[in-house]
Amino acid sequence: MLELNDIQRRILQEVADLHGVPEGAYNIRSDASSAGRRSTANIEITPKTDVSGLDITIKPFTVNESVHIPVVISKSGLKEVVYNDFHIGEGANVLIVAGCGIDNCGSQDSQHDGIHRFFVGKNASVKYVEKHYGSGNGSGKRILNPVTEVYMEEGSSMEMEMVQIKGVDDTERTTVAKLAENAKLVVRERLMTHESQRAISVYDVSLDGKGSSADVVSRSVAKNKSYQKFDAKIAGNAECHGHTECDSIIMDEGKILAVPGLEANDVDAMLVHEAAIGKIAGEQITKLMTLGLTEQQAEEQIVNGFLR
Amino acid sequence: MLEIKDVAFSVAAEGGKKSILEKIDLTVPDNKLVVVTGPNGGGKSTLAKLIAGIITPDGGKILFDGQDITEKSVTDRANMGIAFAFQQPVRFKGIRVIDLIRLATGKTLSAADACEYLSAVGLCARDYIDREVDASLSGGELKRIEIATVIARSAKLSVFDEPEAGIDLWSFRNLIKVFTKMRSEIKDSSILIISHQERILNIADEIIVLRNGRIAAQGPREEILPTLTGTTAMVSSCRNDNEEGGCVC
Numbered sequence: 001m002l003e004l005n006d007i008q009r010r011i012l013q014e015v016a017d018l019h020g021v022p023e024g025a026y027n028i029r030s031d032a033s034s035a036g037r038r039s040t041a042n043i044e045i046t047p048k049t050d051v052s053g054l055d056i057t058i059k060p061f062t063v064n065e066s067v068h069i070p071v072v073i074s075k076s077g078l079k080e081v082v083y084n085d086f087h088i089g090e091g092a093n094v095l096i097v098a099g100c101g102i103d104n105c106g107s108q109d110s111q112h113d114g115i116h117r118f119f120v121g122k123n124a125s126v127k128y129v130e131k132h133y134g135s136g137n138g139s140g141k142r143i144l145n146p147v148t149e150v151y152m153e154e155g156s157s158m159e160m161e162m163v164q165i166k167g168v169d170d171t172e173r174t175t176v177a178k179l180a181e182n183a184k185l186v187v188r189e190r191l192m193t194h195e196s197q198r199a200i201s202v203y204d205v206s207l208d209g210k211g212s213s214a215d216v217v218s219r220s221v222a223k224n225k226s227y228q229k230f231d232a233k234i235a236g237n238a239e240c241h242g243h244t245e246c247d248s249i250i251m252d253e254g255k256i257l258a259v260p261g262l263e264a265n266d267v268d269a270m271l272v273h274e275a276a277i278g279k280i281a282g283e284q285i286t287k288l289m290t291l292g293l294t295e296q297q298a299e300e301q302i303v304n305g306f307l308r
Numbered sequence: 309m310l311e312i313k314d315v316a317f318s319v320a321a322e323g324g325k326k327s328i329l330e331k332i333d334l335t336v337p338d339n340k341l342v343v344v345t346g347p348n349g350g351g352k353s354t355l356a357k358l359i360a361g362i363i364t365p366d367g368g369k370i371l372f373d374g375q376d377i378t379e380k381s382v383t384d385r386a387n388m389g390i391a392f393a394f395q396q397p398v399r400f401k402g403i404r405v406i407d408l409i410r411l412a413t414g415k416t417l418s419a420a421d422a423c424e425y426l427s428a429v430g431l432c433a434r435d436y437i438d439r440e441v442d443a444s445l446s447g448g449e450l451k452r453i454e455i456a457t458v459i460a461r462s463a464k465l466s467v468f469d470e471p472e473a474g475i476d477l478w479s480f481r482n483l484i485k486v487f488t489k490m491r492s493e494i495k496d497s498s499i500l501i502i503s504h505q506e507r508i509l510n511i512a513d514e515i516i517v518l519r520n521g522r523i524a525a526q527g528p529r530e531e532i533l534p535t536l537t538g539t540t541a542m543v544s545s546c547r548n549d550n551e552e553g554g555c556v557c
Binding site (some may be wrong): 219247281283284286287288289290291292293294295301302304305306307308 | 360362381382383386387390391392394397398400401402403404407408411412414440457461
């Protein structure tokens with residue numbers, strides 16, 4: 001039976017909503033080594049031999065199963081690059097929960113760069129949840145630089161929920177997706193930065209197949225002196241639908257740069273970009289104050305709701 | 309009981325100040341439903357905002373149950389028992405209807421309990437409880453949710469700023485039922501409604517007429533209402549209105 005210490009337990013709860021060992025297939029990576037791993041009849045997890053990371057192979061037509069691959073870092077100064085490849089068989093329908101939490105109480109920077117590649121088979125359906133979290137009061141930074149590549153075959157669909165709410169000092173997230181005919185990608189990113197944190201999120205989506213679609217929506221809040229950049233590019237290379245949206249709240253001295261990028265390479269490509277950045281509307285605060293909340297409580301409610 | 313004593317309010321304007329309200333003296337007694345009416349631009353909404361604390365008067369005093377609340381914040385007044393329904397309700401991305409109702413009651417209500425407040429304003433609760441209070445709701449839906457949040461507060465004084473504005477005929481009929489029910493359960497509390505609607509004036513205990521920033525008339529409905537209906541302005545405006553929402557100017 002897998003034993004977890006308090007820090008591991010707390011971080012697993014934050015990044016993967018886990019209160020213990022998950023159901024189904026899992027690999028828990030803690031301070032650069034596997035703290036526990038389980039494959040199932042349909043989902044095989046094997047460590048890579050050339051680099052650090054895993055091959056996760058999901059058999060065709062596997063339905064209603066899940067894979068958890070959370071990462072916990074509690075050592076100050078630990079820096080790692082991990083390559084995880086997901087091979088999702090035809091017609092499978094699975095939930096994949098990743099996520100990384102860094103607890104850095106020391107003075108050296110801790111960093112996890114997860115390179116995830118998804119090969120989504122024909123008509124397969126994936127829900128991917130990735131949460132990033134930082135804690136600890138050391139002066140060392142908590143750094144996360146995820147790279148996600150998604151290759152979607154005909155008729156496949158993928159919903160990605162990417163969340164980074166607290167404690168990560170520096171992050172550069174790159175997501176690249178290529179969609180074949182009738183493939184569908186939905187991305188919901190939620191981000192909050194505070195203090196002097198920096199977060200950059202770059203998307204590069206190619207709608208290559210007829211009938212493919214992508215909907216990339218980011219909701220973010222930049223507090224204190226933090227900085228965010230949302231750079232979302234969708235290229236429509238066939239008859240397709242693409243939509244990107246950046247909806248942000250700035251507070252204090254926060255700064256946000258939204259960079260729209262639409263490239264229509266086919267006359268039947270329909271692409272839309274929306275971006276809105278602004279402070280919390282005064283009337284929203286007033287309304288909640290009329291319900292008895294203080295100004296600060298009202299702001300918290302508005303931010304929490306916005307990032308739900 | 310709410311008492312407003314010699315209250316004035318003005319805004320900055322070209323070449324000085326523009327008076328919006330002057331020498332306002334009025335009382336909203338316990339167990340009464342009071343309707344403030346009058347022409348557009350007469351200062352009605354300003355009065356409602358002064359009561360909620362969203363704006364503060366240039367002069368005069370506002371007392372609530374004998375306590376001077378003139379300098380109290382919106383939050384303090386809310387916690388003392390003043391509820392306020394906005395004329396144009398605010399939208400929130402991400403905050404759900406159930407969240408607003410929970411905040412209004414100050415309790416972790418069950419979904420079933422929260423649904424009661426929505427049913428009270430004629431919304432099919434199951435369809436709305438988990439919806440976000442955002443642009444996906446129509447003006448009428450939003451307005452009814454706004455009224456539900458005020459009912460949920462069970463406040464000592466509930467202030468409604470033009471509750472009929474922006475809602476359809478069907479909802480308006482329901483709205484009258486809502487206020488009639490509130491009136492019947494008024495025990496030790498009071499209701500102040502800013503309204504142009506005759507049907508709302510018809511359920512008032514007392515009517516206050518605000519015109520050009522001053523109180524033009526105030527008293528029991530039986531005294532004031534006949535002076536309003538039957539005027540030329542009333543007749544011409546009613547011609548443009550519908551039978552459900554007769555209008556008093």
